[in-house]
Amino acid sequence: MNKSDIEIAREAKLKPISEIAGAMGISPQWVEEYGKYKAKIDWRLLKSAELPQKRAKYINITAISPTPLGEGKTTTTVGLVQGLGKIGKQAVACLRQPSMGPTFGIKGGAAGGGYSQIVPMEDFNLHLTGDIHAVSAAHNLCAAAVDARIYHESRWAPSYFEKLGLKILDIDPCRVSLGRVMDINDRGLRNVMTGLGGREDGPLRQSRFDISVASEVMAILALARDLPDLRKRLGRMVAACNKKGDPVTAxxxxVAGAMTVLMKDALKPNLLQTIEGQGSFVHAGPFANIAHGNSSIIADLLAVNYADFVVTEAGFGSDMGMEKFFDIKCRTSGLVPDAVVLVATVRALKSHGGGPAVVPGKPLPPEYKEENLELLKKGLPNLLAHIGIISRFGVPAVVAINAFPTDTEAEWELVRDAAIKAGAADAVVTTHWANGGEGAADLARAVEKAASLPSHFKLLYPDEVPLKQKIETVAVRVYGAEGVDFEKGVLKELDTLEEKGYGKLPVCMAKTQYSLSHDPALKGAPRGWRLPVREVRLAAGAGFVYPLCGAITTMPGLPSRPAFMDVDIDDDGTVRGLF
Structure with missing residues (x-):
């Protein structure tokens, strides 16, 4: 019987985190230890003369459109780092910190799996060093400041605020854009009324909760280059509009200074290790379906100076996290990717080919456990569409076929042939879940070769094109839509954003991750559909505009049987049931 991920993680012989940092070349003065096996690295190292002037190969990990069967993207990220170690290369992983919403909801842990994991696994999946709590506190402080100002301005004359040295903000209670956040899935908080009770309980208005990783503060953490940049970005956050329609910022x-104080330690990337002892930065955790879905720029800027290869994962499929990695993260950081690894599984491609539904708690249908080349062929268009998306950015692609014991050689060969014919530099079967770095050594060699090819990286659109055109470009060139349908009021809001000087910002599309379209039921590579945009929101501090497409929500709900039902703790403090 196979060991569980948590059993494998607990059997791993972890090195002290000071030893991991030392092996990377980071001196102790920059390492702030949180216990024996995790640490924060001071971002000021980037400004230090001690920083090596290296330039690692920069590799992005993405995947086909996700299915309930899972593609193993984080596992492949860790496996590739370990595989590069096996062929004599120093490699560092850069990953997002997982939200506790999915951890206790439906997904479970997010540290990788099998013999390709980040450890300590429990710390990784739970509070880690408290960064998400800092994000929540900073965000909610700003939200509280909005309601406090509305409340006090409704009670006192302007002369009172003049004595306090404050200007009247005249916030429109109907145009407060900032809700509150928490890092737990709770659909009951998607729409709320605040201020219920008496007059002393604050202004009565409709509001919402988002999950913390959808907070603009989280996006700012991921995109800030240093503390002054963090402070400026937090200050630019638009929380509401006044009654003239002008933005009201943090x-x-x-409140921007106090928010920055809450975030000052969160700005320092967390350092952990792979199960085979390579350094791994874990920092920031924006979702890729409702935010930009990538780990922090600071972590990447540090990592590229301390490795031969930096392997960073973008959330969900290439249409989601990878597109935002290129058009938002790389646009901001200035780093240029050398190659992309596209993760696929035979089982997931069969699902895209019309395979039977997978129901949690029920046996896997035989179509996924037996050779079925016809069903697999029907699912290949999804793989080919993602290879096409990568090619539009001019970066070499390697397909990682994440192997399962029920796959057959004929199925692997079918996927490999299709990938190479579609333009992939290579397609490699990888067994890192079962065999760790040894199982990813062939993938590592393929990535090393692809990363040495010329990269003709280009952004999808320039800053100067209008926001409407940027949305249409992503919809047509990445998702494969025939066009975009803007719901009532959206075009007017886009015009307003252009008029107020936000027109040069990139767009961060919020849509389902389960399809290239806005409809999770449309599998494969759907054609003949149009993308509905029902709302646009401004993230001025993060530096993007995000359109909401279809029925996407920024606060997930819990399933009928949440993952938290399996989680418990023994009398000796051992956590049980966490993946």
Whole structure:
């Protein structure tokens, strides 16, 4: 019987985190230990003369459109780092910190799996060093500042605020864009009324909760280059509009400085290790379906100076996290990717080919456990569409076929042939879940070769094109839509954003991750559909505009049988049931 991920993680012989940092070349003065096996690295190392002037090969890990069967993207990220180690290369992983919403909801842990994991696994999947709590506190402080100002301005004359040295903000209660956040899935908080009770309980208005990893503060953490940049970005956050329609920022509210104080330690990337002892930065955790879905720029800027290869994962499929990695993260950081690894599984491609539904708690249908080349062929268009998306950015692609014991050689060969004919530099079967770095050594060699090819990286659109055109470009060139349908009021809002100077920002599309379209039921590579955009929101501090497409929500709900039902703790403090 196979060991569980948590059993494998607990059997791993972890090295002290000071030893991991030392092996990378980071001196102790920059390492702030949180216990024996995790640490924060001071971001000021980037400004230090001690920083090596290296330039690692920069590799992005993405995947086909996700299915309930899983593709193993994080596992492949870790496996590739370990595989590069096996062929004599120093490699570092850069990953997002997982939200506790999915951890206790439907997904479970997110540290990788089998013999390709980040450890300590429990710490990784739970609070780690408290960064998400800092994000939540900073965000909610700003939200509280909005309601406090509305409340006090409704009670006191302007002369009172003049004595306090404050200007009247005249916030429109109907145009408060900032809700509150928490890092737990709770559909009951998607729409709320605040201020219920008496007059002393604050302004009565409709609001919402988002999950913390969808907070603009989280996106700012991931995109800031240093503490001054973090402070400026937090100050630019638009929390509401006044009654003239002008934006009211965190700076206007006088709360940006305090928010930065709450975030000052969160700005330092977390350092953990792979199960085979390579350094791994874990920092920031924006979702890829409702945010930009990538780990922090600071972690990447540090990592590229301390390795031969930096392997960073983008959330969900290439249409989601990878597109935002290129058009938002690389646009901001200035780093240029050398290659992309596209993760696929035979089982997931069969699902895209019309395979039977997978129901949690029920046996896997035989179509996924037996050779079925016809069903697999029907699912290949999804793989080919993702290879096409990567090619539009001019970066070499390697397909990682994440192997399962029920796959057959004929199925692997079918996927490999299709991938190479579609333009992939290579397609490699990899067994890192079962065999760790040894199982990813062939993938590592293929990635090394692909990363040495010329990269003709280009952004999908320039800053200067209008926001409407940027949305249409992503919809047509990445998702394969025939066009975009903007719901009532959206075009007017886009015009307003252009008029107020936000037109040069990139767009961060919020849509389902389960399809190239907005409809999770449309598998494979759907054609003949149009993308509905029902709302646009501004993230001025993060530096993007995000359109909401279809029925996407920024606060997930819990399933009928949440993952938390399996989680418990023994009398000796051992956690049980966490993946």
């Amino acid at each position: 700076e206007d509210l006088g």
